[in-house]
Amino acid sequence: MDILKTKSEMQEWSKNKKKESKTICFVPTMGYLHQGHISLMEKGAPLCDELVLSIFVNPTQFGPNEDLDSYPSNIENDLSLAKKAGATAVFLPNKENIYPENYQTEIRLKYLPDHLCGKFRPVHFAGVATVVTKLFNIVMPDMAVFGQKDYQQLQIIRQLTLDLDFDIKIIAGDIIREKDGLAMSSRNAYLSKSQRASALSLWQSLNLAKELIAKGEKDSGKIKHKMETFFKTFSQTTPEYICFCDPQTLDHVDSIENQILLALAVKIGKTRLIDNALIDPSR
Ligand code: AMP
Numbered sequence: 453m454d455i456l457k458t459k460s461e462m463q464e465w466s467k468n469k470k471k472e473s474k475t476i477c478f479v480p481t482m483g484y485l486h487q488g489h490i491s492l493m494e495k496g497a498p499l500c501d502e503l504v505l506s507i508f509v510n511p512t513q514f515g516p517n518e519d520l521d522s523y524p525s526n527i528e529n530d531l532s533l534a535k536k537a538g539a540t541a542v543f544l545p546n547k548e549n550i551y552p553e554n555y556q557t558e559i560r561l562k563y564l565p566d567h568l569c570g571k572f573r574p575v576h577f578a579g580v581a582t583v584v585t586k587l588f589n590i591v592m593p594d595m596a597v598f599g600q601k602d603y604q605q606l607q608i609i610r611q612l613t614l615d616l617d618f619d620i621k622i623i624a625g626d627i628i629r630e631k632d633g634l635a636m637s638s639r640n641a642y643l644s645k646s647q648r649a650s651a652l653s654l655w656q657s658l659n660l661a662k663e664l665i666a667k668g669e670k671d672s673g674k675i676k677h678k679m680e681t682f683f684k685t686f687s688q689t690t691p692e693y694i695c696f697c698d699p700q701t702l703d704h705v706d707s708i709e710n711q712i713l714l715a716l717a718v719k720i721g722k723t724r725l726i727d728n729a730l731i732d733p734s735r
Contacts, residue, residue, distance in 0.1 A: 453534065454541040459550065459590045462543045466504075466592045474501035478593035478620075479539075480584060483507035484524040484638035488628040490537045492597040495625050497538035504591050505534045506543040508550065512558075513579025524641045543591060550586060559585050561608055561615075567702040568604045568715050569726065572692055580605055581612050588618055595621040601628075601635055603715060603728045604702060627727070629655065635727045642723040650686040650720050654727040657682050657694075661714055665733050670708045672696035683718065692717040692724065699730060708733050 456462040469476060477500035479492045489505075497503045507530055514520035527544070534542050558578050564570070565577035588596070598606045610622050628636050633655035634648075643651055657679045664675050676694050683691050696705045699713040708731075715728040 453531070453539055455531070456541060456543050457545060457549075459545060462504075462541075462545070462590050463592070465541060466590075469502050470592065475595075476500055476502045476504060476591065476593040478504045478506070478587070478591045478596040480506045480508070480587050480596070480598075482509045482523065482638065483530050484526055484641065485530045485533045486628075486636045486638065486640075488599055488601060488625075488636040490533060491628045492599055492625040493534065493537035493539060495623065496595065496597045499595060499623075500593075502540045503538050504541045504543060504593065505537075505539045506545075506587055506591065508543070508545055508547075508583070508587075510550075510579055510583040511547055512551070512582060513576050515573055515575055518573070519639070519642075522642075524638055543587075550583070558582050559612060559616075561611060564604065564608050564611055564702060567697065568693060568695055569717060570604065572717065577605070577608055581608055584609055585612065585616065588613075588620060593620055595623055597623045597625050599625045599627065600728070601637070602726070603713060607700070607702065633659075635725075637725060639723055639725060643720060647688055647720045647723065650689045651718075651723075651725060653683055653686045653689055654716060654718055654725055657716065658714060658727060658729045662729065662731055665708055665731055666735075670733070672704075672706055672708055672712075675708075679716075688721045690719045692719055 456465055477496035479496055481489050509523050511520055559581040560578045570577050598609055606624055613620055613622050634651050660682055661675050669675055679694050683689050694716045697713050698705055705712050711732045714731055717726045
């Protein structure tokens with residue numbers, strides 16, 4: 453497995469692979485890898501000749517009071533997990549290499565960031581869209597795999613790939629969960645034992661909504677109210693948003709007639725966790 457520390461090394465590597473007619477699959481991450489990241493690599497590995505993982509904690513997608521400085525990291529362990537999962541290269545740039553002095557350009561989407569996390573993290577998706585655009589130009593993959601755990605991010609990447617004419621196939625990976633249902637996240641490392649117990653409320657509240665919809669409830673407002681009441685039974689747990697939306701546009705849905713995305717962000721103490729489910733009322 454090759455380790456590439458600068459964008460010129462990475463570009464050179466990809467150009468050489470292309471000359472050899474090798475196809476490249478790309479999995480971007482911020483590191484501190486868990487089974488969710490590994491599942492994306494395992495999904496991509498059989499589809500291409502080369503599998504590139506990037507580890508870059510992108511500063512521009514963090515707001516001023518967010519966890520950029522405390523974001524967990526364990527590069528040694530990440531490299532060994534990446535190798536096991538079939539990565540043939542790891543791109544490990546530093547922030548000066550990605551954003552040199554006098555860096556100026558930003559990618560912003562018009563509508564998708566107005567919903568869900570974008571409402572509460574105003575700079576987040578411009579940071580994501582910009583860094584992913586840059587990573588696509590640096591790695592030059594044929595396909596890239598993103599997790600449905602960050603559903604809004606996945607939609608934004610799909611849209612920017614289309615809008616900016618990237619010839620890159622975007623592949624979605626399922627949400628990987630702990631045995632008890634908590635969606636895996638590098639940020640789960642922040643949770644104390646009691647907070648870890650409260651964190652299960654995200655998964656359980658999604659299941660509560662699924663049950664209500666399966667019983668015929670169509671009023672998203674009523675379901676949201678029941679979910680809010682449910683969250684009150686957990687300590688240190690405050691929902692930031694609970695949204696029922698159209699899975700494509702992310703626009704709010706009042707009456708659940710077709711498949712919806714139910715997405716939530718919840719604060720457990722200081723840790724902000726997200727989760728979501730696609731729910732089909734006809735099933
Ligand atoms: P991150 O390192 O958190 O930026 O995530 C990198 C990629 O891994 C993104 O495409 C995420 O959506 C994906 N990812 C994170 N957690 C999970 C999970 N539990 N299941 C599947 N994919 C995930």
